Amino acid sequence: xxxxxxxxxxxxxxxxxxxxxxxxxxxxxxxxxxxxxxxxxxxxxxxxxxxxxxxxxxxxxxxxxxxxxxxxxxxxxxxxxxxxxxxxxxxxxxxxxxxxxxxxxxxxxxxxxxxxxxxxx
Numbered sequence: 001x002x003x004x005x006x007x008x009x010x011x012x013x014x015x016x017x018x019x020x021x022x023x024x025x026x027x028x029x030x031x032x033x034x035x036x037x038x039x040x041x042x043x044x045x046x047x048x049x050x051x052x053x054x055x056x057x058x059x060x061x062x063x064x065x066x067x068x069x070x071x072x073x074x075x076x077x078x079x080x081x082x083x084x085x086x087x088x089x090x091x092x093x094x095x096x097x098x099x100x101x102x103x104x105x106x107x108x109x110x111x112x113x114x115x116x117x118x119x120x121x
Contacts, residue, residue: 002054011046013041086117 005013013021019034029037030045041057049057062070075081079089095112096102096111 002051012037012046012050013050013054018049018099090119091116 002013003009004024005017006021007081015031015034015038019029019031022029022034022037033073038047041053043053043056055112056059074085077085077089077093079092093113094115096108096115099108099111099115101111102108
């Protein structure tokens, strides 16, 4: 949904994008109402809504159990422990051998490349 609303693809939602996106979903608001929603979502005061702010507003804060689960998953992906998950980190753990396309005879290299091409980096 965030990507649909982000018309200029800058990974930030400005007031106009939010207003237009809501209108596309049949929700018509005046400038004051859009400003109130933007203020609710915009926790860092940037006058835009980034993806993290959007998720937090939609889903709420993570409880301790969910946060620990996310940390464990992230740590599994962050193979070199530098705090950043890179394509190289993902490449080290992604095994295409059991992917349905490979099982059905497709070239593992092509399946791997298709998988890796989906990440927005």
